[in-house]
Amino acid sequence: MAEEEKAAQPAAQPVQPQMRVLGQFVRDMSFENIVAQKGASPDVQPDVQVQVNLDAKKRSQDNQYEVAIKLKITSKAKEGETVLFVLEVDYVGLFHIENVPEDQMHPFLLIECPRMIFPFLRRVVSDITRDGGFPPLNLENIDFISLYRNEIARRQNQAAPADA
Template sequence: MSEEQNGAAAQQPQVRMNVQTQYVRDMSFENILAQKGSTGSVQPDVRVQVGLDAKKREAENTYEVILKLNVESVSKENPAEKLFILEIEYVGIFTIDGVPEEQMHPFLLIECPRMIFPFVRRIVSDVTRDGGFPPLNLDTIDFVSLYRQELARRVEAQKTAAPAN
């Protein structure tokens, strides 16, 4: 490594991220199929909506990241027939050092959800199994793509909201 490369490496801050705690803030599971008294086998079609939010906490370098999932299962034969609805709001509290301010927003909405997602996936699997359905093993979520989609949506919303001259 050249001296120039060593100097650049020494100037870059070391990124440190610690998960202080994580927990279910809110969860709801509604077994609509059981409420109707339906029995028999039904082919499910599962739809998952993902929401993310992050905010600074009072403690220095501490952030709260919220991963919200809305999982709806409907019958493939009759998409109007709902089988179950699962809503979960899962929170991770993180201490983060060494991330430049201009990179903090994407870091919070990409890297932090990536850290807590396996725990949410396990909860969804357990709840659906305990609710009388086959365990739902969620596919991995591409948080980079999700972040880009949200930025694009915000740009479009700003264009639409801007008055025409």
């Protein structure tokens, strides 16, 4: 009879991952208006370069993680090499994450978590560039999946010559 009872019960539903943003903040930021320091006019066509780095680590509390998006944004004049401004920002999100298998935690932290806090970082960048004397810089969406895959491939290529 025990087996009949087991057969009548529905199959267990897979446990869904749960994520909560506990907080987010600017850990470090630097904005340098180089054009203003030189006394030049910022009325030029800018060429903006954005470098993105991600970092994640477990916190001392259970199921809590810290994920950082580090941006270095350099704006140069399209005509010539005049640097207009440099913005470096380290933006951190604190997350409570449950029910994510250990083998999937690394990509989850470096793809899903940055995706959650990026809109807030985008607003910070827009405000800082505007307050710094330039038109607000509205960053394009970042493809965190491609960024993650490229970093994994880079690490594998770096490790391959050492193995040979």
